[in-house]
Amino acid sequence: MRAAPLSLHTADSKFRLPVRRTPEDLDALILDLLARSNRPISAYDISHRSMDVGRPVVPNQVYRTLARLIERGLVHRVESLSAYMLRQQSFDGCMICDQCHTVQLLSNPEVISGLEDCAQRLGFAIQRTVVELHGHCRDCEANIRATGDHEAALALPTVSSSPIVGV
Numbered sequence: 001m002r003a004a005p006l007s008l009h010t011a012d013s014k015f016r017l018p019v020r021r022t023p024e025d026l027d028a029l030i031l032d033l034l035a036r037s038n039r040p041i042s043a044y045d046i047s048h049r050s051m052d053v054g055r056p057v058v059p060n061q062v063y064r065t066l067a068r069l070i071e072r073g074l075v076h077r078v079e080s081l082s083a084y085m086l087r088q089q090s091f092d093g094c095m096i097c098d099q100c101h102t103v104q105l106l107s108n109p110e111v112i113s114g115l116e117d118c119a120q121r122l123g124f125a126i127q128r129t130v131v132e133l134h135g136h137c138r139d140c141e142a143n144i145r146a147t148g149d150h151e152a153a154l155a156l157p158t159v160s161s162s163p164i165v166g167v
């Protein structure tokens with residue numbers, strides 16, 4: 001049996017000092033908050049969500065923790081959104097839906113090697129490569145097309161006796 005560490009506050013939990021969280025605790029909390037989100041979230045969102053679960057983390061701590069998790073390859077920063085997501089696999093780029101904000105991962109090493117070849121030909125020394133495509137995911141594009149067609153149909157004049165002629 002291990003002896004509990006002696007403390008002036010162990011006798012009465014009312015007087016116990018707030019628990020100091022270790023970097024491992026913070027890592028686990030932030031990874032959990034990211035895992036609960038189905039889209040990338042900002043450091044401030046992470047801080048707000050930590051309050052919601054009763055384990056508040058101030059933004060500075062969030063940033064420090066995220067930096068550590070990025071370095072360990074566990075978290076990815078989506079640059080164009082200034083937001084973070086779990087990195088569960090390696091990928092070459094992200095496709096970001098501007099409608100529903102989901103991110104699909106793009107795996108195509110030829111994209112990166114094509115950019116590297118291009119840069120090398122121009123004498124450009126790459127320090128960092130970020131491939132992020134913005135647009136609409138398949139579902140949102142289908143909805144937009146359906147809605148767009150519907151609105152376009154409503155916007156058309158109901159009676160037109162002369163054909164539209166290009167000028």
Ligand SMILES: [Zn+2]
Nearest residue numbers: 097100137140
């Ligand atoms: Zn979408």
